[in-house]
Amino acid sequence: MEFSNKSKLLIVDDSAFMRKLISDFFEGNSKVEVIGIARNGKDAIKKIQQLKPDVVTMDVEMPEMNGLDALKEIMEVSPVPVIMLSSTTVSGAENTLSAIENGAVDFVAKPSGTISLDLHKIKEELVHKVEQAAHVPVAKLKKPIGNKKTVLDxxxxxxxxxxxxxxxxxxxxxxxxxxxxxxxxxxxxxxxxxxxxxxxxxxxxxxxxxxxxxxxxxxxxxxxxxxxxxxxxxxxxxxxxxxxxxxxxxxxxxxxxxxxxxxxxxxxxxxxxxxxxxxxxxxxxxxxxxxxxxxxxxxxxxxxxxxxxxxxxxxxxxxxxxxxxxxxxxxxxxxxxxxxxxxxxxxxxxxxxxxxxxxxxxxxxxxxxxxxxxxxxxxxxxx
Missing domain, CATH: 3.40.50.180 (Methylesterase CheB, C-terminal domain)
Structure with missing residues (x-):
């Protein structure tokens, strides 16, 4: 029961290098414990149901099922706070905003593309956001955006x-x-x-x-x-x-x-x-x-x-x-x-x-x- 008071983190990324790098960020962390990894969106949905993490980091761009599609299903089937990892391309930015609209707590921009060798630059930001996200009530993430057509009289x-x-x-x-x-x-x-x-x-x-x-x-x-x-x-x-x-x-x-x-x-x-x-x-x-x-x-x-x-x-x-x-x-x-x-x-x-x-x-x-x-x-x- 050594880790019972820690938040449980699942890392979702199709790159083994990135999964290892992100896992290393939480080595010795007093608040968060990495309990598993997933290679794509489909794998993520399965692992979330099995491992019941408190928080998930998820790459936006992945084969088989990308982060955006996976997020939509996760929020339907087994909602959990998710931090997206995104590239800074125009399409990456648009996908990230869609992810937030669909229930992601927040995102972190990768410093240099899909596989960022210099990911350490955003270590502090990612760790802090994961620690905070683990405590966000899921009900708030699922709350639908109000009627977009309502303009005040x-x-x-x-x-x-x-x-x-x-x-x-x-x-x-x-x-x-x-x-x-x-x-x-x-x-x-x-x-x-x-x-x-x-x-x-x-x-x-x-x-x-x-x-x-x-x-x-x-x-x-x-x-x-x-x-x-x-x-x-x-x-x-x-x-x-x-x-x-x-x-x-x-x-x-x-x-x-x-x-x-x-x-x-x-x-x-x-x-x-x-x-x-x-x-x-x-x-x-x-x-x-x-x-x-x-x-x-x-x-x-x-x-x-x-x-x-x-x-x-x-x-x-x-x-x-x-x-x-x-x-x-x-x-x-x-x-x-x-x-x-x-x-x-x-x-x-x-x-x-x-x-x-x-x-x-x-x-x-x-x-x-x-x-x-x-x-x-x-x-x-x-x-």
């Missing part, structure tokens, strides 16, 4: 006022400097001033974004900036996928893009997303000079901190599912500078309740709602 949404700010009582109890300002901000929220929507998310984010962005009406009277923790090459596929499903325009942000209402700009992997004021307009600045935060570039904190410097608009800051605490430090900066409404995704719908939990713990979050209510909450605060 703006008129009825703006009239809804029954939602109570989460931390009204907490804020009134706080005595530290700045509390009065924050309460005042809520009372001076105006429908006439310009608005900007800022969204930050990580693990589980692509599904959460689909749930939110597809429900926003094309008449939305604000630009939307999005930071989703993802490596270069994947954010473009994410933007294109969301653009095809949404009423609003969704694009991967480009340096010099001029902000427009009704357009969502997703920070490209490998770049921080910032704003620059040119005359009366705002343009996107992509920055690689500033180092990653907590291993992330783009980082939510960097975007929040940068936008907090501009008082030309009120901000709606949204923090959704993800590991870690990116966004909470930036939220403090936002709240100290101008009118800000903060929305956090509730623990009930988060794949990983890390980033929203850290935000709520700042006691500066105004609304905590399920992912399928976030679009409605955003619209409530827009003119």
């Amino acid at each position: 703006v008129a009825s949404t703006n009239n809804k006022s029954e939602s109570t700010p989460l931390n009204k009582t907490i804020l009134q109890q706080r005595t530290n400097k700045g509390t009065a300002n924050i309460i005042k901000q809520k009372s001076t929220w105006s429908n006439t001033s310009k608005k900007i929507v800022l969204i930050g998310t990580s693990t589980g984010g692509p599904r959460a974004l689909q749930e939110v962005i597809t429900k926003l009406p094309e008449t939305i009277n604000a630009p939307i900036l999005i930071v989703q923790h993802m490596p270069a090459g994947f954010t473009k596929s994410l933007a294109e996928r969301l653009n095809n499903l949404s009423k609003i325009t969704v694009k991967e942000a480009e340096h010099g893009d001029r902000l427009q209402n009704g357009v969502a700009y997703i920070a490209p992997g490998g770049w921080h997303l910032k704003l620059q004021k040119i005359g009366t307009n705002f343009e996107i600045q992509l920055d690689q000079q500033e180092p990653p935060r907590y291993g992330h570039r783009p980082a939510v904190d960097v975007m929040f901190e940068n936008v907090s410097k501009f008082n030309d608009f009120d901000k709606i800051a949204v923090i959704m599912t993800g590991m870690g605490y990116d966004g909470s430090k930036g939220l403090i900066d936002l709240k100290q500078n101008g009118n800000v409404t903060a929305i956090a995704e509730s623990a009930d719908t988060c794949i990983v309740y890390g980033m929203p939990k850290a935000a709520v713990e700042t006691q500066l979050v105004d609304e905590v709602v399920a992912v399928d209510e976030i679009a409605q909450m955003i619209m409530k605060y827009l003119p």
Whole structure:
């Protein structure tokens, strides 16, 4: 019973070399034990039923049955948290996003193709994601994405006022400097001033974004900036996928893009997303000079901190599912500078309740709602 408290990992890859390499990553790991290997999707389905692992790593591209087809069957027959290993090709990125939509917890991009001799570069990331994924409730992975065609009725949404700010009582109890300002901000929220929507998310984010962005009406009277923790090459596929499903325009942000209402700009992997004021307009600045935060570039904190410097608009800051605490430090900066409404995704719908939990713990979050209510909450605060 030596390993009874460890999470059990099954490794699925058609390359013996890759299977060995990944197994070695978990040698001596105090939290995870490798209990088996599988050579393709069919083998994986059989081994999952036999060995009952707590978590699976699975290659996307395999003979006989690829990772995507295997995942769909696994989530039907014997659901388990799965981390996909993906190549950074365009088709690899598209397949990876399909995998996440079909229930994969997360993915890790191989540094150099199907057989990556330099896989050690992503060892830390893979090990951390496997350790976390083992504890994700399977019920959350199986939850279907909401009706993609549902777009909010703006008129009825703006009239809804029954939602109570989460931390009204907490804020009134706080005595530290700045509390009065924050309460005042809520009372001076105006429908006439310009608005900007800022969204930050990580693990589980692509599904959460689909749930939110597809429900926003094309008449939305604000630009939307999005930071989703993802490596270069994947954010473009994410933007294109969301653009095809949404009423609003969704694009991967480009340096010099001029902000427009009704357009969502997703920070490209490998770049921080910032704003620059040119005359009366705002343009996107992509920055690689500033180092990653907590291993992330783009980082939510960097975007929040940068936008907090501009008082030309009120901000709606949204923090959704993800590991870690990116966004909470930036939220403090936002709240100290101008009118800000903060929305956090509730623990009930988060794949990983890390980033929203850290935000709520700042006691500066105004609304905590399920992912399928976030679009409605955003619209409530827009003119």
